[in-house]
Amino acid sequence: EHLIDQIKAGEVIERPASLVKELLENSLDANSTNIKISIIENGLELISIEDNGDGILFEDLPYAFCRHATSKIERFEDIYNLYSFGFRGEALASMAAISRITCSSTPIDNPEQGGKIVIHGAKEMSHTPLASRKQGTSIFIKDLFFNTPARLKFIKSKTSEKNAIKRVINAFILTNPKVQFSVKWDDKDKNIFKPVEDTRLADRIREIILPKNSPNKELYEFEGEYEGHSVRGFASAHTSKGNAGKSQYLFVNGRLFTDRQIHQSILRTMEKVWPFGETGHYCVMLNVPPTQVDVNVHPNKTQVKFFKANIVFSLVSASIKKFIEENFK
Ligand code: ADP
Ligand code: MG
Known part of the structure; x- marks a missing residue:
């Protein structure tokens, strides 16, 4: 069963960059206005995303990492609806199958009902209540592809994957001007993109597209x-x-x-x-x-x-x- 999970995961999570894309879509779906991204070793060692969005209830946490637990495509027309992001509820489950994940979340409406879950290669290691005043969701993904042959491939293709991740992140920064982003590479180079009004959109674009x-x-x-x-x-x-x-x-x-x-x-x-x-x-x-x-x-x-x-x-x-x-x- 785990093998099937890993094969399916390979289809959804082709590479670290596609994983980053899925995580950022989730944070934006959850109405986050502040997103902190940290990437180490081009995502192979760590991808972490901390947002201040709606959060996930303690009891819902395991389901967020289950295949087909959620589905946004309920009607045929939804397929044509561009504004609905997401992967039919498979993204987090796929990531969980091929990495070691720690996710902590504090729901906006019920801050006392937060939780923390640890999953290693689709196996739930722990699921505990969490009392935190920090609203939102933090996901730490370590050792991506640790249990698949794909890891070797990405260890070899370092710079191209970094560029791909950068491009994904930049795309979100460009299209979400009201959201603050902080992007950290290998625990040192940190860039902060402050929210901008629509009329100042050029300021953010300039920061991203010009050397x-x-x-x-x-x-x-x-x-x-x-x-x-x-x-x-x-x-x-x-x-x-x-x-x-x-x-x-x-x-x-x-x-x-x-x-x-x-x-x-x-x-x-x-x-x-x-x-x-x-x-x-x-x-x-x-x-x-x-x-x-x-x-x-x-x-x-x-x-x-x-x-x-x-x-x-x-x-x-x-x-x-x-x-x-x-x-x-
Ligand atoms: P989908 O986004 O297609 O529903 P995912 O596997 O990406 O599937 O996410 C599963 C579910 O986990 C989401 O539907 C959402 O309820 C919850 N979730 C994931 N990430 C976040 C987040 N950053 N903030 C709040 N809820 C989240
Ligand atoms: Mg999603």
Whole structure:
């Protein structure tokens, strides 16, 4: 039975970065406004997330780590509803099967009914009541993949996994401006992202997408709207030679995705401002009616399918062109 758990876990938790994504979605689902993240050894030694969200009752804790204990998809239409995050109640159970987890939680409504649970490789080691004044949930995940061959693979691929985790975290920081994030790497490099108002969104985006030593902190902002589709984009005036792929973010309805055609359209249109065809950093946020996009191509993949791809594509390039005409001609 544990073996089946491990195999299934491998499908949901492909890599440390996908685990980080699931945990952050849970914290945001629980209405957290302050999330502290700590990653050690690219997640293999420790992934910890502390939030100040709604919390979990002592008696509910074991169920949170049970397969199929919860399910958000109750109606067929939910599949098309972008705003519902989550993995049909399998994420925590999958993590619990392949790591050593300690989870402490204090519910917002019943602070005296908090609890702590310890699970090693799907086996519950302890489950005890917890009296804490610290509202929210803390999850510590140690020794990820300790009981699977996958661990070796991630020990070898160090830098690429760090970049993948960074990208996941950055995506949440970019799309949740009102939430404070603190991100710590290997117990030393700590960055705090204070909440920002919508009107100051560019400040947070600048912090994320521009390199720290960037000589030009200016961001070009463009927007547009067409038939229920809208776009808001930020692109750096900073130029950097070569592929700056790590600071290029595309979102649809708050979800990170990749699309080669849209990506190239952004770069090509921006080239008119950026001389010499150099590539730039950008964050482009699309909003489309949930019925006009299929995001469930694969839960761990970042492709999406637009039903009116032409509208999306033209909207993005037209908005950039309009911005350029208004500002550079
Ligand atoms: P899903 O999110 O699809 O329900 P998960 O396995 O990710 O499945 O989480 C299981 C359940 O545990 C959630 O439905 C939620 O009730 C609870 N939970 C998980 N993380 C948190 C958190 N950070 N704060 C409050 N509740 C949480
Ligand atoms: Mg979830």
